[in-house]
Amino acid sequence: MATITRFEELNAWQTGRDLSNLVYDLSDEDPFASDFGLRDQIRRAAVSVMSNIAEGFNSRTQNVFIDLLGRARGSAAEVQSQLYLARDRDYISQEEFDQAYDLADTASRQIHGLIRYLKSRTNASRVQEGQIRYEIDVESS
Numbered sequence: 001m002a003t004i005t006r007f008e009e010l011n012a013w014q015t016g017r018d019l020s021n022l023v024y025d026l027s028d029e030d031p032f033a034s035d036f037g038l039r040d041q042i043r044r045a046a047v048s049v050m051s052n053i054a055e056g057f058n059s060r061t062q063n064v065f066i067d068l069l070g071r072a073r074g075s076a077a078e079v080q081s082q083l084y085l086a087r088d089r090d091y092i093s094q095e096e097f098d099q100a101y102d103l104a105d106t107a108s109r110q111i112h113g114l115i116r117y118l119k120s121r122t123n124a125s126r127v128q129e130g131q132i133r134y135e136i137d138v139e140s141s
Helices: 011-027 036-057 062-088 094-120
Strands: none
Touching: 011 036, 011 062, 011 094, 036 062, 036 094, 062 094
């Protein structure tokens, strides 16, 4: 298995990005766009999925990464909950609801799998540097 070196390589982050873009697209159209409270809240929740994954990936410790993944998973559930209200208010169609809900569910499942994987590797190092050479230039007087 190849080593992942950037958060952009994580399937969960990629799905979170797709979810964010879909939520933005759905909430750009009236009447959804005019419901500023719900529109802004669902957008923040969707962006939080990908943001917490990225922040966790670059965190100092594995425990912080796992904690932030849990927050990302919670944000995916928040999107799902808010989609119900958007559907109830006829801001989105049933098809749009299903597409966004399923994408949030996929992100949640991917995040859960990543958490399980990380918990199985309790001694893994979170911070790795490649071959970096540090030099100090000292001038002779």
